[in-house]
Amino acid sequence: MKTVLITGCSSGYGLETARHFLAQGWHVVATMRTPRWDLLPASERLTVLPLDVTDPASIASALQAAGPIDVLVNNAGLGLFGAFEATPLATVREIFEANTFGTMAMTQAVLPQFRERRAGRVVNVTSSATLAPMPLVAAYTASKTAIEGFTASLAHELQAFNVRVKLVEPGYAPTTRFTENGAQRMQGLIPEAYAPYAQSVFATLGSASAFTVESDVAEAVWLAANDASPRLHYPAGADAVALARQAA
Template sequence: MKTVLITGCSSGYGLETARYLQAQGYNVIATMRKPDLSLFSDSNNVRVLALDVTSDASIHAAIEECGPIDILINNAGIGLLGAFEATPVNTIREVFDTNTFGVMAMCQAVIPQFRERRAGTIINVTSSVVLKAHPLVAVYTASKTAVDGFSRSLAHELEQFNIRVKQVEPGYGPTTAFAANGQQRMQNLLPEPYIEYASKLFAEFARATDYTLETDVAETILKAINEQSDVTHFPAGADAIALVTQ
């Protein structure tokens, strides 16, 4: 069975995908900044490694330790919600370091071995924000849209080596810890003039009945792995799918 390396497996989509692919028989390398093997009730065909996608040294060490892989899933990401005018440049850079440059760095780390074997799959987890723009997430949207453009170009560049590049685009996931994990980063990003507008927006999200579950993303990632055609984009979750079928 093939070996898959997944980034950002401490919670949410990454953890669910690691568990799901493990159950499907894949050899899973689940990476996270702080390794925690207790996240997996069964340690069979799963390895947990330390990996910080914003650190070149950490990436190099992880790739050296895990050895040959067949599939890279770039899932690690951080969220940001707030008024753009109130967002410090350092915070913007932090988001891009993980969501955009982290993806690029991981791709550079594995492409040589894929190219030499003339086989490999890269799956970049972006977001439904690349399908439809939303307010108060301008920085997050920019970071994911950059990956969208990067992936589209890279797919053409690498097809000569039989390397496939796919994208999975999850919708709104209220059941994940994504928002909670970014609370400290998002403090003071909604100045008073934006409060009323933001409150109405949050109320709309709270009433949403179609949204994305962790299982939706895991199942869609497996679909992308198995897709042999030229299809490169895979919306995940009822709300994301609706954006491309309306």
């Protein structure tokens, strides 16, 4: 039985991905800052662990408790809408700590076991904003774009050890807690001068004809985790697929 460790399982993509892997018969290590067993179906194949990807001690503790894993899914992260002009650099650093350095730290922590076994998969969840950047998410897009470059380079670096590194690029999903989870962080980031423009952007997002749903991402992660080919990009959701085709 294979084991997958997924970060950020308290909601959204991470939670749905954990459910999907459980349904496929895998042992799932679902991690979140505050563990909640009630979010997932009861199963002997489920382990729920506390994990803060910005805390090295938390990472070490979670990986020790998880034991050997076959796949790491780096999904944990923070969302941010706001005008960059009004975004404090401390907030930008907070976004990078979770989205960029957290992903790098988790990856670095699992690579020794993957390299020694000459097997393993790292699946990094980024965003379709890296394919077609949109306004009012400059800091968020930068944090995810950094992971795109990191993953592409690392894929070459680890090929000799039979370790595959993949990118799942979800589109916009209004049903996730992207905005809700960052509401406090976003206060004051749309100054009056930007308000009319921001309203126009949000109206456009709300009227889009194609959205990504959590199951789209779970299926893309599943495909990436089980694909032994050198393929790097896995767009998830109708809108992300369309953007990927435009960028190709």
